Every structure is written in structure tokens, then in C-alpha cells.
Amino acid sequence: MTIGRRVIRLDEATSTNDVAKRRGRSGEPEGLVIVARHQTQGRGRLGREWISPEGGLYLSVLLRPELDPKELTALTTYFVLPVAKAIENITGLKTELKWPNDVQIVGRKVAGLLVEGTGQRGKIAFLVLGIGINVNNSAKDLGLEGATSLSEEAGRTIDQEELLEEILSELRSHYERFKKGEYPEDEYVRRSSVLGHQIEAVIGRETFRGKALYLAPDGALVIKSDEGLVLRLSWVNDTSLRVTDSAENIDIPTKD
Numbered sequence: 001m002t003i004g005r006r007v008i009r010l011d012e013a014t015s016t017n018d019v020a021k022r023r024g025r026s027g028e029p030e031g032l033v034i035v036a037r038h039q040t041q042g043r044g045r046l047g048r049e050w051i052s053p054e055g056g057l058y059l060s061v062l063l064r065p066e067l068d069p070k071e072l073t074a075l076t077t078y079f080v081l082p083v084a085k086a087i088e089n090i091t092g093l094k095t096e097l098k099w100p101n102d103v104q105i106v107g108r109k110v111a112g113l114l115v116e117g118t119g120q121r122g123k124i125a126f127l128v129l130g131i132g133i134n135v136n137n138s139a140k141d142l143g144l145e146g147a148t149s150l151s152e153e154a155g156r157t158i159d160q161e162e163l164l165e166e167i168l169s170e171l172r173s174h175y176e177r178f179k180k181g182e183y184p185e186d187e188y189v190r191r192s193s194v195l196g197h198q199i200e201a202v203i204g205r206e207t208f209r210g211k212a213l214y215l216a217p218d219g220a221l222v223i224k225s226d227e228g229l230v231l232r233l234s235w236v237n238d239t240s241l242r243v244t245d246s247a248e249n250i251d252i253p254t255k256d
């Protein structure tokens with residue numbers, strides 16, 4: 001299998017994840033990529049809107065991983081890494097990873113990842129990995145504070161085709177390494193804007209303040225609350241995270 005063995009390009013989609021899911025249900029093999037120039041109903045986690053005007057990159061990848069469901073949550077957590085690396089390779093910009101699913105540049109959100117899947121009796125039928133990146137669109141036009149685009153950060157137009165090729169190439173090598181049990185923990189930790197920081201986590205109706213300690217093997221974020229409680233935040237839950245300090249030299253404890 002190779003991610004990108006078949007690439008379908010659309011002018012418009014409601015959501016590229018919907019198109020990929022339809023193909024998944026009708027038995028399409030893994031590796032299919034759906035790309036749309038814009039989306040009319042782009043979505044993020046928890047049904048939030050992903051604003052998707054022309055100039056951005058919107059793609060979904062169909063995967064059929066033969067993995068233990070336990071490994072799957074880690075896989076999805078670590079999938080932001082190939083996106084971040086591809087952005088760095090093409091633009092020369094430095095990226096940060098905000099657990100669970102954001103890629104940022106100097107604290108502003110430039111890309112997000114949405115993983116959706118279906119399965120039965122604990123077995124994964126397929127996964128759809130949706131990636132949205134603000135590339136040559138204006139972040140100001142999105143009307144969101146805290147968002148940016150690659151062209152605005154780099155001060156030049158970015159070649160979308162080149163970026164797409166680099167993303168597919170990074171995804172391929174990341175996926176192959178992951179299937180061999182290679183977790184790119186160091187590469188992740190180096191870019192994390194969360195680990196070692198003071199954070200505020202809103203989980204459903206509860207708010208916890210504390211410190212982000214480390215990533216658990218399953219991709220959950222382990223935090224220690226100011227009251228001394230150690231909590232595991234899972235990306236599948238309704239969790240929102242805010243970093244509340246901006247210390248440059250932070251201490252990232254190890255698991256051991």
C-alpha cells in the first residue's frame with residue numbers, strides 16, 4: 001500500500017472526510033486521497049466548523065490499519081507530526097504541536113487534523129485522516145483570532161502541489177515506521193507547545209489547572225492538577241486545552 005496511490009481532486013466537497021468515508025464504505029482499498037479546493041461543510045473535532053475557503057489545502061486519506069485499537073489512539077495523536085514536518089520542509093518555518101490535533105506557528109493555529117473511523121466488534125474497518133491547512137488563504141479573512149496561514153508567515157506564496165506531495169511522503173514514512181512499533185516520541189516532544197507547560201483543561205463541564213507532564217503510550221496527555229491529581233486526557237473526549245504560561249525554558253519530565 002502506498003498513501004496517495006490514487007488521488008481524487010474535487011473543486012468542491014461538503015467535507016473531504018465524507019467523500020473518503022463513502023469510498024471506504026464501498027470497499028476502496030487504503031491509500032486513497034481526496035483533495036478539494038474548498039469545502040462547504042468542513043468540520044473539526046466535536047462537530048466544530050473548519051472554515052475552508054479556496055487557497056487552503058483540504059485532504060483526507062483512507063487507511064485500513066491492522067492495529068490493536070490501543071495503538072490506534074497513539075497513531076492518531078502522532079499523525080500531526082508528519083503534517084508539521086512537511087510544512088517545515090516546504091516553508092522553512094518552525095512549527096509547534098498543540099495536543100491533541102493542532103499545528104501552530106508562533107502560537108497561532110495553521111493546521112488541524114480530524115481522524116474519523118468505523119469498525120465492528122473492536123476491529124477497525126477503516127480510518128479517515130482529514131487534514132486542513134491554511135496555505136495561501138488570508139487568516140484575517142477567517143475572522144478567527146489565533147489563526148494564521150503559511151503564506152502570511154512565510155511572506156510568499158506556497159506551492160500547494162509541492163506541499164501536498166511532501167505531506168503524502170511524510171505520512172507514508174510515518175505510517176510505515178509506526179506499524180513497526182516506532183513511536184517518534186522525541187520528534188514530537190521537541191515540537192510540543194504543551195508538554196512541561198502550565199495548562200487549563202476543560203473536560204466536559206469541568207476545568208482543571210495544572211502542568212502537562214508527558215504523553216502516555218496510547219497518545220493520552222498526562223497532566224498533574226494543582227491539587228495533585230494525575231489525570232489522563234484522551235483526545236477522544238470533549239477536551240479543550242489552553243496553555244497558560246509562556247515560559248521559554250520549561251522542564252519536560254520523562255515517564256521513568
Ligand code: ATP
Pocket residue numbers: 044045046048049050051052098099100101102109110111112134142144147148239240241
Ligand atoms: P483545542 O485546542 O481544544 O483542539 P480548538 O479550538 O483548536 O481547540 P478544534 O476542535 O481542534 O478546536 O478545532 C476547531 C476550531 O478551529 C474551530 O472551533 C475554530 O475556532 C478553529 N478554526 C476553524 N477553521 C479554522 C481555520 N481554517 N484555521 C484555523 N482555525 C480554524
Ligand code: BTN
Pocket residue numbers: 014015016017018039041042043044045048050057058059060101102111112113114130131132133
Ligand atoms: C480541527 O482542528 O479540529 C481539525 C480540522 C480538520 C479539518 C480537515 S479539512 C479536510 C478534512 N475535512 C473536514 O471536514 N475536516 C478535515
